[in-house]
Amino acid sequence: MKNITLLGATGSIGLQTLDVIEAHPDQFRLFAISFGENVEKAIPIIKRFKPEWIVVKNNAVKNKLTSVLNGNYHIISGLEALEEISVHPKTDVLVNAVMGSVGLEATLAAIEHRKQIAIANKETLVTAGHLVMEKADKYNVNLLPIDSEHSAIFQALNGESSNQIKKIILTASGGSFRDKSRDELQNVTVRDALNHPNWSMGSKITIDSATMMNKGLEVIEAHWLFQVPYSKIEVIQHQESIIHSMVEYIDHSVIAQLGTPDMRVPIQYALTYPERINLPKSESLDLVSISKLHFKEMDFNRFPCLKFAFDAGEIGGTMPTVMNAANEVAVDLFLKGKIKFLEIEQIIESLMNNHQVVANPDLQTIQSVDTETRIKAAGFKREF
């Protein structure tokens, strides 16, 4: 029986992780959860799974939760509390499914405590991939990817050494606006942007898919997880999201992982690896009824955020931190209706262009660059 600590339980990955846990009561027990502010969504989860520990974003949420919850729960709040449950002696597996780089410190702490880590939270690897991987190496911890593309690559690699890889091929659906020209993007709405063609996900990642920043973040995530140079990472558009990604080897053999777009598959694999077990209520892939799969070259002029990410990754140092923090704030401003869709990329580009890179930054430098960038991005209207 594995005790699971689930960060981001009220989110899209969080809820699907709970489905997997519930499907296998003989294998998994929910030991602890965290969530941000959504008490209404958290209550039924807590009543159903009865986790011993609950971490929330701040004291106000803690007070609200305590006032409506009966039972013997440890309720704590804040970033340090996230670390506390992540390294708790009873935590066997940490599932990091929070949104944003807020997951970084908890991940680092869990690595130091040699926890098994299933990671969905790509922003952590983008903002400080070198620190996470250095620590994972030092403590001999395997980070098991949940992100569908990275789970696909992980499966396609099957332990092969990186000098046999010719390239990693990440597939991109194209997001909600894949058939629109840049001109047609001028006045798109939040509602339209949130309408992803293939996946039902949290709002931040859905906007990232529409700007193609999601694929940019995934390029950096792949670089760190699989220790592959950016020159060996390619992105192609594949509108059906059936091939989740591929690896081409030096002998030109290409190994791909396919399946219906269902995140419970990579979530469960990260929890049961190296075993595979039955996944109730998921569907077999029916290639005959799909009949055709489509592929297209990516266009950096149409999707500049993808280019920003390759540039940020190659430049390294604090540049990916700036790109990620600027993006997190810009997407939030867009979701709140304060900026237009195309202003997301303007904010990111402007902050990257004006950043003085610090090479090989330590955690403190990353945290201060992250904070400064967020402040600048939030003042977009005034500053630019």
Ligand SMILES: NC(=O)C1=CN([C@@H]2O[C@H](COP(=O)(O)OP(=O)(O)OC[C@H]3O[C@@H](n4cnc5c(N)ncnc54)[C@H](OP(=O)(O)O)[C@@H]3O)[C@@H](O)[C@H]2O)C=CC1
């Ligand atoms: N959704 C998907 O299919 C996929 C997601 N991912 C990645 O997984 C991560 C989670 O994505 P997704 O589940 O879609 O996101 P959601 O927005 O659906 O959920 C995010 C979760 O994080 C919590 N949270 C947000 N901000 C904070 C904070 N400041 N402090 C503590 N908790 C916080 C939320 O709590 P609350 O809402 O209660 O405030 C919620 O539980 C992201 O990094 C995403 O890129 C990767 C592949 C696929």
Ligand SMILES: CC(=O)[C@@H](O)[C@H](O)COP(=O)(O)O
């Ligand atoms: C499910 C998942 O892993 C998402 O990251 C998904 O890949 C988003 O799709 P696109 O970014 O390709 O639109």
Ligand SMILES: [Mn+2]
């Ligand atoms: Mn993905």
